[in-house]
Amino acid sequence: GNLVGLIEYYIDEKSLEKEFLELEKFYREFSCAKCKDCIEEEILYLYLHGRFNKNRGDIKGGLDYLNRMIYIAEDKGYYEYAYNGYLQLAHYYVNTNNLAMMEKVINRAEDVSNILNDMCKNAIVWRLKGYFNMLSGNYKEGEEYIYKALRVFDTFENREKYILNIVACEFYLGESYRLQKVYEDALNHYFKSLRLCDDNEDCPAAALIFSKIGYVKYEQGIIDEAQFYYLKSLKAYDNTIFAWGRSEVYYYLYSIYAAKDMMEKANGYLEEGLKYLDRYTSEDMKNKIYKILNSQK
Secondary structure (H helix, E strand, C coil): CCCCCHHHHHCCCCCHHHHHHHHHHHHHHHHHCCCCCCHHHHHHHHHHHHHHHHHHCCHHHHHHHHHHHHHHHHHHCCHHHHHHHHHHHHHHHHHCCCHHHHHHHHHHHHHHHHHHCCHHHHHHHHHHHHHHHHHCCCHHHHHHHHHHHHHHHCCHHHHCCCHHHHHHHHHHHHHHHHHCCCHHHHHHHHHHHHHHHHCCCCCCHHHHHHHHHHHHHHHCCCHHHHHHHHHHHHHHHCCCCCCCCHHHHHHHHHHHHHHCCCHHHHHHHHHHHHCCCCCCCCHHHHHHHHHHHHHHC
8 A cells, every 4th residue: 555645635725616716707807907917817827727627636637737837937937836836746746656757846846946045945845855755665865854844844933834744744754654564653653643633623634644544553453443543534534625545445444344244334435435536546546446346246
């Protein structure tokens, strides 16, 4: 289960729908206003449009808008926007486990954050670099980047604003230990990120953290606790519009109930999982679910 950083989808995405409707209205007004010099408005429109489509699952549309936005932003010197665009792309490539593209856009984001000369922007890039290294198997180097980022986020003046980044850092440290199968250390970091989530009760990342705790318990053979955390994860998913990682939860609930010979319940979870299969699932997980379906024919 090298399952990847779905947490990225939860950072800074609270008011997406509302924001987007306002944006449509604004865009119609501004395109009527024969504005020759509305570069910034156009960049903002493409950015929000791209981000919105990407998170809703219209991946191609989303990435096209974001790439167009980045091109214009860099060309016209709007580096802040270019930086945000690269982060959105990095989040997408993290979630689809496309390490080659992830490395590329993280490096571009780093170039732009150096132009902007902004310590917190650098730290966000280090956080992603850390995670990239962990997924590539360079655990030690990955952890060094994460701790470097944490030192910036965790200062008094940054802590409140960057709390979700701190949640992500702790979660990634958990991931590093999970991938190395050092399960107790993984759990310590997951629970730490969960406690930070609690301070920020509207923290959709909880869905993902619960599911990873469930995974570790499952691997440790503590099946009742795994079941408990997977069910908690589903409940948390129901409070968010994001679906990344959700089919994994259904898959493990299927496995748990099938092992208890509760097939009706197990198959119910499998069916739910199919709804999320096409847009929000890693190839590895898709194969596992198709294997079960084929064996049932």
